[in-house]
Amino acid sequence: MKPSVRLFASVAMIAAMAAPASSALAWGAWGHRMVGVVAAESLPSDLPAFLRTPEAAAAIGEYAREPDRWKGSGKVHDTDRDAAHFLDIDDEGRMYGGPKFTLETLPSTRADYEKALTAVGHDSWNAGYLPYSIIDGYQQLVKDFTYWRILQSVSATEKDATRKAYYVADLKRREDLLVRDLGVWAHYVGDASQPLHLSVHYNGWGDYPNPNGYTQSKATHGNFEGPLVKAVAVDADVKALVPAYKDCGCTIEARTVTYLSTTVGFVEPLYKLEKEGGLVATDPRAKAFVDERLAAGATQLRDMVVDAWKASATGKIGYRPEITVDDVTSGKADPWNDLYGKD
Template sequence: MRLSSSLKVLALAAALSAPAASAFAWGASGHRVVGVVGAQSFPTDLPAFLRTPDAVAAIGEYAREPDRWKGSGKLHDTDRDAAHFLDIDDQGRMFGGPAFTVATLPPTRADYEKALQAVGVDSWKAGYLPYSIIDGYQQLVKDFTYWRILSAVVKTEKDATKLAYYKADLKRRQELLIRDLGVWAHYVGDASQPLHMSVHYNGWGDYPNPNGYTQSRQIHFQFEGPLAKAVDDEKAIKALVPAYKACDCSIETRVVGYLTTTWKQVEPLYQLEKAGKLNENDPQGRAFTQERIAAGAAALRDLVVDAWTASAKGTIGYRPEISVSDVESGKADPWFDLYGKD
C-alpha cells in the first residue's frame, strides 16, 4: 500500500525526531526480505515445516514485529528499544566500556551492565544487541530440541491419550518455532545495518571528524528506509547470499564476528554518502545496501542451521534432564517432561 504525501511527511518527521534508541534498523521492506531470503536459504536437512511457502512468508512478517511493538508504553519501550543496537566507538569499545571482542564480551546482561556502569553509562544508552541475538539463538536451540523429541515420540507412542497430546504439542511447537524464529530474525537483521553498530548512528556526531562526514540527522532513516525499499529486489539480494559455512565455534564467537564485520562498514557507508553515492540510482550505493541486507539473511540462515545442529545434543527436563538421543533410542520416556510432572 502506498502512503499519501501527507502521511509520508509525517512518517519522515517522526523518524527524524525519534531518539537514537527508538530508531528502526531496516524498515518493513528490509526486515521482511531478511526474513524471507534467510528462510528461503534454509538447507533441506532442516525440518520441512520451516521451508514451506507459508512458513517463509510468516518468518518475513514476524521479522518486522519488534518494530511494530514500539509505542506499547514507557516501561515496555524503554527496556526493549536498546535491544536493537550496540554503540561501538572508534576504539572498538562498547560505548566506552569493554572492547567488543569475544574475550571481553561480558557473559551475561548483568555482567555487561556492571562493566558499563564502571565507566558511567548503561545498556539502555549503549544498546545490547549481541545479547538479543545470543538469547534468541539459545531459545531456538531449545525449541528445536523439543521438536526433535516430539517428532520421535509421535512415531513410537502406543498409548492413545499420550499420542494425541504429543501430536497436538508438536503442532504447537511448530507454530511457536516459526514465531520465535521470525521475531528473533528482526534482531539478526538489525545487526547487518552498520548504523546500528556505531556511535555514529545518525550523522557522525560529537566526535573527531577529520574526513568531514555528514552530520545530517536524516542519514539513518534514509539509508534503512527509503533506500533499502528502493533496492528491495529479492532475487538480486538472494543471489548475494553465500553458501553456509560452519563456524565450529561458540555462539558468542559467531555473533561477535558477524557484528564486527558490520561495524567495519560504518565508515564505508559515510564515504559513500560523502561522495553522493548513497542513493538508489548509483550502482555502488545500490550494491552496498543490497549486500548489507543479504548479510542479514545469510547470518539468519547460518545461525538457524547452527541452532538446529546444536539441538541434536539438546536436553529437556530438570534433575534429571533427558536428551534427544535418549528419547530417540527409547532409553527415556519424555511424558512427564513434556506434559508436566506435577
C-alpha cells in the same frame, strides 16, 4: 530502527500515514522482511520440512518486522526493549566506552555487561545490547528445536492414544512457536547487518572528531534503512549474494562477535558514499551496498538457524534430571512428565 532516530521516524510516520496504504507498511519493514524471507528460502534440505515451505518463509519475513511494530506499547515495555536493536561501538572499538568488543572481553551475561558499563558511567539502555539479543534468540531456538525433535519422535512411536494425541497437538504448537520465535529473532540478526546499528555514529557522525567532514544529518540513518532499501533492494538480487552454509566450528558468541565486528567495518564506507552523493537510489553503488548488507544479514540468520538445529541434536529438556534427545529416541527415557508436566 534505533530509538535515537525517533524524531526523524516520527516525521516519516506522519508522511506514511498520509501515503497510500500500500506504502504505509514499507517504512522500516522492507529490509527486515527481506532478510527473513531470503534466509528461510536458503535453508538447506536437512532442516525440518515445515520450516522450508513458502508459507513459513512468508511468516518469518512478517515476524521479522514485529519488534519494530511493538514500539509505542508503553514506557516500561519500550524502555526495556528499544536498546535490544543496537550496540554503540566507539572509535576505539569499545562498547560505549566500556569493554572492548572482542570475544575475549565480551561480558558473559547482560548482568555482567551492565556492571562493566556502570563502572564507566553508562548503562546498556544507552549503549544497546544487540549481541545479547542475538545470543538469547539463538539459545531459545536450540531449545525449540530440541523439543521439536523429541515431539516428532514420540508422536510417531507412542502407543497410548491419549498421550499420542497430546504429542501430535504439541508438535504442531511447537512448529508454530518455532516460526514465531525464529521470525522475531530474525529482526535482531537483521539489525546487526545495518552498520548504523553498530556505531556511535548512528545518526550523523555526531560530536566526535570528524576530519573527513562526514554528514551530521539526522536523516541519514532513516533514509538509508528505509526508503533507500525499498527503492533498490530486490529479493532475487539479495538471494543471489547468499553463499551456501559454512560451519564456522565456533560458538554462538564467537559467530556473533565476528558478524557484528564485520558490520562495524562498513560504517565509514557508508558515510563516505553519502559524502560522495552516492547514497541515493539512482547510484548503482547504493544498490550494491544495500544488497550486500541485506545478504549479510540473511546469510548470518540462515547459518545461525542451521547451527541451532545441529546443536539441538544433543539438546536436553526437563529438570532434575534432564533428558536428552537420544535418551528419548533410544527408548531410555519416557518424556511424558517433561512434556505434559508432572506437578
